Amino acid sequence: MALLIYTLIHDADEWAETLAAQLPGLDIRVYPNIGDPGDIDMALVWKPPVGFLAGFPNLKFVHSFGAGVDGILADPKYPRHVPMARVVDAGLANGMAEYVVLHVLRFHRQVQAMQFNQRNKTWKWLPPVDASERTIGIMGMGALGAVAAKRLTDFGFQVVGWSRRLKAIDGVASFHGEDQLEGFLRHCNVLVCLLPLTPETTGIISRRTMSLLPRGAYIINAGRGGHVVEADLLHALDNDYLSGATLDVFAEEPLPEDHPFWTHPKVTVTPHNAADSIPSLVVPQIVENICRHREGKPLLRVVDLTVGY
Ligand code: NDP
Numbered sequence: 251m252a253l254l255i256y257t258l259i260h261d262a263d264e265w266a267e268t269l270a271a272q273l274p275g276l277d278i279r280v281y282p283n284i285g286d287p288g289d290i291d292m293a294l295v296w297k298p299p300v301g302f303l304a305g306f307p308n309l310k311f312v313h314s315f316g317a318g319v320d321g322i323l324a325d326p327k328y329p330r331h332v333p334m335a336r337v338v339d340a341g342l343a344n345g346m347a348e349y350v351v352l353h354v355l356r357f358h359r360q361v362q363a364m365q366f367n368q369r370n371k372t373w374k375w376l377p378p379v380d381a382s383e384r385t386i387g388i389m390g391m392g393a394l395g396a397v398a399a400k401r402l403t404d405f406g407f408q409v410v411g412w413s414r415r416l417k418a419i420d421g422v423a424s425f426h427g428e429d430q431l432e433g434f435l436r437h438c439n440v441l442v443c444l445l446p447l448t449p450e451t452t453g454i455i456s457r458r459t460m461s462l463l464p465r466g467a468y469i470i471n472a473g474r475g476g477h478v479v480e481a482d483l484l485h486a487l488d489n490d491y492l493s494g495a496t497l498d499v500f501a502e503e504p505l506p507e508d509h510p511f512w513t514h515p516k517v518t519v520t521p522h523n524a525a526d527s528i529p530s531l532v533v534p535q536i537v538e539n540i541c542r543h544r545e546g547k548p549l550l551r552v553v554d555l556t557v558g559y
């Protein structure tokens with residue numbers, strides 16, 4: 251039996267080499283050199299094309315290259331009886347926490363305004379705001395959100411989180427469920443999205459939800475592009491309701507050359523690299539799942555296919 255690797259954005263050969271070094275003898279097939287599809291019982295994938303995975307009759311488990319699995323579940327022909335595992339990694343959580351802290355601090359320390367002033371050679375003192383007067387709200391208090399929230403509390407920010415289920419994290423007020431979304435949003439001077447993209451969360455940052463934020467709020471989206479209704483965000487920025495946005499993920503990636511986000515004075519664009527799966531850090535957990543599969547043990551870090559994350 252063999253492991254198939256499919257990705258158009260990672261260095262598939264590097265991943266294959268790292269896997270081979272840890273599991274000598276593992277039969278690894280890197281797309282497009284698949285051989286007999288009947289040989290494939292495991293697949294490590296990122297955004298496979300529609301119907302691709304359904305073409306492997308002996309597939310027993312699928313592993314995502316990353317934390318998110320929306321790019322796999324977007325395939326309506328995904329064989330639903332095949333379990334899927336995802337990456338939950340301290341390195342990834344650390345990278346994401348750095349990204350969130352960096353952009354929260356940019357907002358907090360008014361870097362956008364100072365850069366604007368510098369371009370105009372304007373020496374202007376901006377009144378400071380104490381961190382305790384800012385509330386940072388994190389949508390999605392999972393493996394990534396919880397770590398970012400904790401780091402933000404170290405700076406003295408008020409931190410609130412929103413998730414499906416109630417959380418108990420020291421120093422972080424927990425809101426949960428649809429009913430508490432409005433109460434959560436009303437607090438957030440910065441709204442950070444670290445949700446998975448599911449039918450429930452698609453388009454969650456919309457004109458309605460943004461209107462519930464305090465005037466002058468800032469948005470950081472490192473979840474998925476599909477969380478944001480882009481036209482609504484542009485409208486809120488252009489009407490000075492929001493003070494700015496940092497966006498790492500987009501409805502279409504790479505972000506098209508003519509997209510208004512590229513040149514918008516209030517938007518910071520990063521190319522979907524808030525946090526990356528690093529082969530040397532992540533491969534051990536994939537190897538662990540391959541071994542468990544071979545030994546007939548339950549997989550770890552399994553995705554609940556009924557909720558989509
Ligand atoms: P987790 O599955 O660990 O956490 C997801 C969180 O979202 C949970 O707290 C969950 O609530 C909450 N959630 C899900 N659905 C809802 C809903 N309908 N209403 C309220 N809360 C909800 O995921 P990770 O933290 O590991 O990753 C989150 C996402 O980050 C990924 O799915 C991916 O899209 C994105 N990502 C982006 C990267 C980048 O570089 N830009 C890198 C890595 C990931 P509960 O805890 O109650 O289940």
Ligand code: OXD
Nearest residue numbers: 315316317318525526
């Ligand atoms: C992920 C990502 O989901 O990098 O891991 O987006």
